[in-house]
Amino acid sequence: MMMRKNTLSCTRYLVIGTFACYILSVVLLMRRIRPDFANCYLHHPQIPNGSQQLHYVLETELFDKVTVNSTDLTNNTPNIHIPEKDIWQTVVPEKLFVYSAYLDTRQKDHNSIRIIAISHPKYAIPVYCQIWFHPSDHPVLVKGKLSALPEQSRNAHQAALIECKLERFPRDDQPLAASIVTESRDSADNLLQVHNNRIHSKRHYNFTVCLGGPLKFGLNNTNQLTEWLELNAMFGADHFILYNHSASAEMRPYVDYYENRRKLIEWLPWKLPDTIENPRRMKNFGHIGLVNDCLYRSMYHSAMTVFVDTDEFIVPRRANVKTWQEMLRQTQCLGASFVSVKNVFFKKEWPDDRMVATQNDRIKQLDLVTQLKTKRELKIWPHTSRSKYMARPENVMVTGIHKVWQFKGPIRKFCKLSEDDALVHHYRWWDDPRPRWTVDRFAHHYQEPLINRVEQVHEQVKGHKQP
Ligand SMILES: *[C@@H]1O[C@H](CO)[C@@H](O)[C@H](O)[C@H]1NC(C)=O
Ligand SMILES: *[C@@H]1O[C@H](CO)[C@@H](O)[C@H](O)[C@H]1NC(C)=O
Ligand SMILES: *[C@@H]1O[C@H](CO)[C@@H](O)[C@H](O)[C@H]1NC(C)=O
């Protein structure tokens, strides 16, 4: 009798428990709470094989365990060569794409290869990394962990990071190339060079500037690009990484000049796979993937990496402080892990500064936005809202447009600069019904050298002076 009652109540609890779990799963599924839903799956630890659609379980412990079995792979050397420059490659049409691979040796207990990817949250694709240590050998197979990067719309394709852990390998073994596959025995038709920045450190740069979005839409404003590069170089930028989505042919001679003659820029293709070209399917042309690629690409090459757009300039604002180096020194932020700078809008639709436009033909001819547009809003935006930043790349794991999302120790100082120390001058069209404005001629401190530099560039590119 006792036994029976116990069994009964046990059954009842089981039924209620199962029902509760069902309701919970439905609720979680509807609300798409990722981590909890992933935990539910841990009770049924079979590895999804790709044909199943697991809703929104991108980041799951299931993929965490590392298997290493190179005898498992026989004839799966990819039939392709590593592209000369990184390009978007397809793993699964419409679902998974990869761009670049970086060896990350910053963890204590294992090395990782981090891969910049694009994926769709609806498809929980298991990913495997095939890693070549020697060109003739079989690749090593490990499970990869795919996690979406921050700041993205939930229902479109998302930029993501794939982590391939290399726990069981000697730390000094050098991976050469990596492919991503969705079945462990697949032979891949994507192949990425594994960048090893720590070993193959080129020259050391003080400030690398990452252009925060790809150059696109047949943009042919060579004046704007030249002004942006030269003014940043005056602040102390000695290296630039730019991504080309669809820059027009007019840009070509300028790109050649800066890439080959000046050796100041790295120019990378950023043509997205056709199926996700639509902005509704991929927010801002994958700019979150782009800034994270730039972060890893500049790591160990550059003391600081600066994240800004073509219409933004981080301008030091203290008297007699003209460079970022000096700005950091005076604010005791030299060597800081993170330096944030507040934003102000200079409205491009407001008329040119008359003093400049009438007195200086050269400025008007060269169309120098920072010199012509001096009317700005009084409002200074707070940190993390429109603000921009520079960071020490070795201290960052995951980064975003306005801030770093995940740091990696040992972390040095965090700096939030006051508006007296520096401002992001942001030149754009901007609707504000009741603008309170001021005239801000701070950028004129750079006027003469800027004019000379920009003129020289046009002269050297075109072989003659501007008309
Ligand atoms: C993958 O799993 C599904 C459902 O469990 C199964 O029907 C299918 O045959 C499996 N596919 C492969 C290639 O193993
Ligand atoms: C690798 O795979 C082979 C064949 O599938 C198997 O015999 C061997 O035990 C595996 N090795 C390891 C380390 O799992
Ligand atoms: C980096 O900054 C230091 C100190 O200002 C300077 O001496 C050096 O020339 C700079 N390096 C490069 C590559 O510009």
Ligand SMILES: *[C@@H]1O[C@H](CO)[C@@H](O)[C@H](O)[C@H]1NC(C)=O
């Ligand atoms: C840019 O392209 C447009 C149309 O494609 C053209 O009208 C314009 O003159 C070009 N501007 C420059 C600076 O080349």
Ligand SMILES: *[C@@H]1O[C@H](CO)[C@@H](O)[C@H](O)[C@H]1NC(C)=O
């Ligand atoms: C930029 O990329 C587009 C698309 O791939 C290409 O057609 C164009 O030639 C590139 N422009 C430059 C200046 O490299």
